[in-house]
Each structure stands twice: as C-alpha cells, then as structure tokens.
Amino acid sequence: MKAVVCQNTKLQVVELPEPVPAKGQALVEVLRCGICGSDLHMRHHCDEFKAVVDKVGFAKVLPSSSDPVVFGHELCAEVLEYGAGCDKKLKPGTRVVAQPVLRIGNAIHLAGLSPLATGGFAERMLLQESALVPVPNGLSAEMAALTEPMAVAWHAVRRSEIQRKDVAIIIGCGPVGLALICLLKAQGVERVVASDFSAGRRALAQRCGADVLIDPREGSPYAERPGEDFIRDLPSLLELSLGTREKLGKLPVPWHIAWRLAEKLGVGAPKRPVIFECVGLPGLLQQIIDGAPLLSRVMVVGVCMQVDRYEPALAIHKEIDLRFAFGHSPLEYRDTLHMIAEGKVDCAPMITGTVGLDGVANAFDALKDPEQHAKILIDPQSAVAQL
Template sequence: MKAVVMRNQTLVVEQLTAPQPAHGQVLVKTLACGICGSDLHMYHHCENVLSGFRNANIPVAFDPRQGLVMGHEYCAEILDHGPDCDKKLKVGTRVCALPFVISPTRFEHIGFSTPYPGGYGEQMVLAEPMLVAVPGDLPAPIAALTEPLTVAVHAVNRAQLSGEEVPLVIGCGPIGLAVIAALKARGVGPVIAADFSPARRALAEKFGADQVVDPAVNSPYASWLQVAAPSDYDMRSPLALLGLGRQPRPCVVFECVGVPGMIQQMIQHAPPRSRLIVVGMCMQSDQIEPLMALPKELNVHFTFGYTAEEFVHTLHALADGSLDAAAMITGTVGLDGVADAFTQLARPEQHAKVMIVHD
C-alpha cells in the first residue's frame, strides 16, 4: 500500500507492506483522514512529545527511526475480518473507530504506533470492538471529523455546564471551532470567541460564535465582562473577590491554543470563581502563579480524549445534522499533497482542517 511516512523529520510517500488483521481485528481501506494539530506537534517536536509522554506515564511510544504512519481522524471501509471476529459489521460497511488497540498488557494508539499505521496510509488494521458504523450517506470527510469533534464534546462535558454560563473560547483553530459547535449544539451562550487570525474569526462566526474578538484590538476578558457582567461590576474590587454585590453570569474559559503562557493568562485575566478548561495540548514546559489563582478560587480542568459513548453520540449528531462542522474542512489533498499541507497548516490564514481523501 501507499502511505505517507514520517521519517528523519521528513514526510515521504512510500510503498509499504499492507497490514494483516490479527485476532479480533479488521482490515479497512482508508477513505478520508484529517490532519490533526497533534500530528503537526509530533512532526515538529517528536522527541520532546515522546519524552513528555514517558514522564507522564502515558502509554504512547514508538521508535521514530522506524518510520511512522500518522492519522487518527479517519473514516474507512471494511475489507476483511481477522480470526475470532463476530462480523456484525460486514465487508463494505463504512466505519469510524476509536483509534486504540487495547489488551490487558498492551495499548497502541493508531497513528502514533509503529505496528498500527494510521489513516495516512491506504489501509489500516482496527480493533473490531472500537468500530462504529457510519450512519446513512454521511460523506466520509465529514464522518472523519468525529474524532476531533468528540475531543471538544468531551471538553464541554468536563465543564459541567448548567446553561447559565457565558463561555469564552480562546483560539479558533479546529478544536476551538469544535468547542464552539458543541456549545451551540447544547444551546449554551452567548459564546465569545477570540483569535488573532481574521480567517479563523470568520470561521468562528460561521460556527455560531455570538461575539468574535481580535485580541490585538480588544481584551477577550473585557469583552466577556461587557456581555456577562452588570455595568457596575468591577472584577478587581474586594467585593468581586469576596462574591458580594451584584455578580456576573458564571465564566467558563476554554483554552484551545496550547502554547506556553496561556494558562497563566487565563488565571490573570478571568474573573473570580471562573472555570478554566484546558483543551489545547501544550508540548512544552509552562509556568503559572498559584498566588493569583488561589484568592480568585479558580477551577482549572485539564481535558484529554473522550469516552466511547461520546464518540458514538458525536458521529450520530453529525449524521442527523444537530452538529454541523462541514465548514471546518478548508482543503483536501491526496497522499502526495500531505507534506505541503503540513507547511500550509503552519499559517492559520490558509486553513483550519485539511482532509486527506483517498482514491
């Protein structure tokens, strides 16, 4: 099969031996696969990322010298079943799948695993219990958005929203856009979104953000106060710190950037008793000042991944139209265009989500 292989800090199209399904596994043909921000991080900072995973006891590891076929946001078609499969989903069924192979002694993350190549290849081996049939005629590129959208759905679930909150989304890349979509699907709002990129601010409006802010011109947090707080509320006053007097609606900030300094920025500028939901995956060391967070009684939630139930729910929400994310896809490429897409994705004015579409 053809596949895009990350090798020696390059992306090259190679001919590889097609994978073979083992017990309880299925062989699939990749139909579409999204390029994820974590793929970009892995490409540019592979050794740092793997070292951080080791230090955090996260069971994602591979030898980059052997070459890696990335891709964990995919839609595929079943070609064959390995031994001991129940075959409830027949050959020809289009599927999405949680990108994991799990046993009592082993965990492999498809797309970040040497034995299990991801959706940057023409074929994959997936664990049968992780498969979810794609409903109806949902296009494969839209179905492939299930994985990143479920990350956002999980983050919104972690926020434990009551419906009274005014959310602030910092960063309108694919995950920030997905968070906006998940919030609007729940009827939570108004939603305020902030990004330096005009193109991404325009996408945030398409996804339903009620107010879009350019941080170079206006503080997102000042904009939040104008929407959510009484006119006489001063978040820096002793009364605000103690929760006395007229109060704003609850503040929930979703950090969807993932660069050093963002958590500290939220701690410094969010009003007292805010919930700070860290969704962006920062791959470097960072610093915060707890002395700022303590008297403000801030809750900081880190969010990662999702549950199987959330994954299934998100796929069906895409199919029935209750979750609309088609505008996230701003470009499509074949395998030969992946390396150039990585370069383009470094410039936020050009793209949000680039989808690899297989012939």
C-alpha cells in the same frame, strides 16, 4: 500499499506491505483522514511527547523521532475483512469510524501514533473490531472523519459542566476551538465569545456560531460586556459575601438555612465564564489567569509541549477553577458521530481542503497559515497534491 511515513521529521510517500488483520482486528480501506494538530506536533516534538507520557506509563507504545510512523487517527473507512476470532457483525463494505485503537500483544496502541499501528495516512490500515462504529444516515465520509476531533471537543464540553446560561470564551479558533464552538451552540449555550489573532479563523468561528468575535490586538476576550455581570475584583466578592449574609439575616428563618436552600436550588450564585484554552503555548495560561474574572472555570484543551509557568497565588485569590481535558470515551465518540449524522451539530465549516497522499507534506506546510486553513482531509485515492 501507499502510505505517508514520517521519520526524523521528513514526510515521504512510500510503499508498505499490506496489513494483515490478526485476532480481533479488522482491515479497513481509508476513505478520508483528517490532519490533526497532534500530527503536526508529533512530527517535530515526538521525543518530547514520548518523555511526557512516560510519566503515565504509555511511552513504550509511542514512536521515537527516528522510528518510521504513519500518522492519522481522524478517519472514516470501509470494512474489507477480519482476522480470526471476530464477531463480524459489520459486513465488508460497511462504512465505519473508530477510536484509533489496536491490541498488539498485551498492549493497546493508538493507530497513527504508534511505530507498529499504521494510521490513516495510508490506503489501508488495521483497527480493533470492538472499536468500530457504523456510519449512520448516509453521512458523508468527509463529515464522518470529523468524529474524532469533535469527540475531543465534546469530552471537553462535558468536563466543563457548562450550562446554557453560562458565557463560553474560546481562546484560539483552530480546529479544537472551532469544534468547541459548534458543540457549545448545539447544546444551546447562549453566548460564545471567540478570540483569535487570525481574521480567517475569526470568520470560521462566526460560521460555526460564535456570537462575539475578538481580535486580541484590539480588545480583551475578558472585557466587560452588557449582560455579563462577572465579579472583577476581591472587594466585590467580599461585598457579595457579607451583603448576602446581611440580607438573609433579615428573613424570618435562620440565615444559614436560607443560604443552604439557595445553594440547593442553584440560585444566587455569582456568575462566572467558562474559558476554553485551545492554543497550547507557554505563557497563555498565565495570560488567562491575569485577565479572567474571579471564579472563572478554565478548561485546558490545547496541548502545550513545553514546560510552562503560572502564578498560583493569583489563581488562588481569584479562585480560578482549572481543569484539563484529553481524549474521549467510546460512548462520547459514538454520541458525537450521531450528533453529526442527525444534524444536531454543523461542523462543515471546519473543512478547508482535501489532498491525496502526495499532497500531505504540502498540507502540513499549508496548515502553518491560519488565514487559509483549519482542517485538511486526506483522500488516499485522490491525486490532488496542491491546495
């Protein structure tokens, strides 16, 4: 079969042996596969990534830069056949998506990020049968292939605990940022602020539902706007604290009982934005800490591959809530697919191009230009080599 192999940063279309499903595995034909930012990172930073995940016990199943690897984990496929010991609940011909996992020996490999588990930059691949999710409602292969990146964003939204009345600030409108905008608006978040240097990315953010667009060269995403009554300095926070105590002290009930009741009812708490960092460059987290209002919640979704530094004392005095998000659960993955299929979230604007296997190297280059592309899909049956 044809596949795109990456080895020592070089992308090349080659012929590989046909994959044979083992026990519990399904052989699938790839219909569409998205190019993920992690694919771009792994091409040039494979060894650094391997060193990082070695600290959480996962390095053994990841490739080194010298290993031939077939990327691709954002996929929609069609079931062809099964290995031994499978339930075979989904008949051959069924269109599926799946978390890209594969049991090999005693280890779980990530298909597309493993030297042993071929990814979706190929005509066919193997997936764990237990991970397969049937595509509902006649959803197109193109839209179904967005399930994985949208599920990453959905996991981040859930971890952020954002409420409809909160203001969301998106830093970076690449595929992750765009996916977050789509999901935040689908969840009814009333104001989404999107910040990016690229005019093209800001235009896509607007199509995905962003309410406020910011060019960082011209303004700050953290600037004061009507209706966003955030605390901007420590004296204001002290005034709110002592002033509230003084006002409650005038009530006919003990002030501490009234305070506890207000906390239980969720009223009177100071407003704060939820900031999603979707770039992953050194120094950006410090920029957010510098500019964010007090009490901000920061969700780090962009993957920074370099060692970074920030000023913890400033984050402490601003009482910044810092959280990190990675991946998704099987339930989040399934729910994301159904949100797309049921029309609850519109992520179609994210797709900006499609190529065949012969066009993958060109697509990697094209993704360097944020004015032109956000999410490029691969159709292994397509002859398109240029975007």
